[in-house]
Amino acid sequence: MDVDNIPKPMLDALNGLVYLDDEQVTDILCRKRNLNNGLRIENPSSVLIEGFSRGNEFHHILKEEAPDQHEVIY
Amino acid sequence: MEATTALEKQRAHTIAQEYRSKSYDVIEEPASELLPDFLSGYKPDLLIRKDNEALVVEVKTRSSLAKDPSVRDLARLIQAIQGWSFELVVAGEGEKPSSPEGARPFEREDVLQRIEQAESLLELGFAEAALLAAWSASEATVRVLIEQEGISADLFNPIHVLSRATTDGVISRDDYRLLTEAKKYRNALVHGFKFDDFDYNLLGDPIRTTKRLFTLND
Numbered sequence A: 001m002d003v004d005n006i007p008k009p010m011l012d013a014l015n016g017l018v019y020l021d022d023e024q025v026t027d028i029l030c031r032k033r034n035l036n037n038g039l040r041i042e043n044p045s046s047v048l049i050e051g052f053s054r055g056n057e058f059h060h061i062l063k064e065e066a067p068d069q070h071e072v073i074y
Numbered sequence B: 001m002e003a004t005t006a007l008e009k010q011r012a013h014t015i016a017q018e019y020r021s022k023s024y025d026v027i028e029e030p031a032s033e034l035l036p037d038f039l040s041g042y043k044p045d046l047l048i049r050k051d052n053e054a055l056v057v058e059v060k061t062r063s064s065l066a067k068d069p070s071v072r073d074l075a076r077l078i079q080a081i082q083g084w085s086f087e088l089v090v091a092g093e094g095e096k097p098s099s100p101e102g103a104r105p106f107e108r109e110d111v112l113q114r115i116e117q118a119e120s121l122l123e124l125g126f127a128e129a130a131l132l133a134a135w136s137a138s139e140a141t142v143r144v145l146i147e148q149e150g151i152s153a154d155l156f157n158p159i160h161v162l163s164r165a166t167t168d169g170v171i172s173r174d175d176y177r178l179l180t181e182a183k184k185y186r187n188a189l190v191h192g193f194k195f196d197d198f199d200y201n202l203l204g205d206p207i208r209t210t211k212r213l214f215t216l217n218d
Helices: A007-013 A046-053 B006-021 B062-067 B070-079 B108-123 B127-148 B158-167 B173-190 B200-216
Strands: A039-042 B025-028 B046-050 B053-061 B084-091
Touching: A046 B062, A046 B070, A046 B084, B006 B025, B006 B046, B006 B053, B006 B084, B053 B062, B053 B070, B070 B084, B108 B127, B108 B200, B127 B158, B127 B173, B127 B200, B158 B173, B173 B200
Parallel strands: B053 B084
Antiparallel strands: A039 B084, B025 B046, B046 B053
């Protein structure tokens, strides 16, 4: 699956659960990784570790407060 | 937690060397007396320190993680301590096993031949050989089906071929369960283990499933 096809259905599915409407989302970072090649994760959440332990592909979604809307920092 | 497989140990050592090259103090599989009190009862793979930084590293394959839920507890524990951090290394299990130079995927005729061989061997009473021939055809068929969906099937590990095929709806969950069950017995045979509980009368199921999936390839 192309990486740009991953976020949209996720954002739609979270309407009413994590936020009222995905219109509220201002920034997205979407990563696609081949888990067969191994990964190093710094301070993983228990949810993320659980995903790895299940053996299948999975989506991990991390919600954070929107950054300062008057700044764009790369 | 002691690294339980050669892959995990090797990976842990590589990571240890990497941190040492950056002037970190690294202890591999630290003894309990070298651990702080809050890590009592745990056996991390690496304990790493530099200045005021402290890091615990655990190296696990995904299958090891499934068997060891305490890694989650360890991660939570460490991340609550100021100045400590936790690194999880998920060691890849999907690296291609060694194979002869020039090995290439089965083609249609190869798969058909293995299916016919499996059926003949079963009729002749050579059930173990039939299982191996059937599995060879099964994995090749599923790989072809994945590629037909436009998905890269460069996944030599049969664990990932089947799960990927199921996730993407290429094979049903029932087919996944049947083939995964057959794979367990195939693995045992290939690695020199015998078993008493396999019903060889049911060997026809994976063969029939493979034929049906193979027909989808037409």
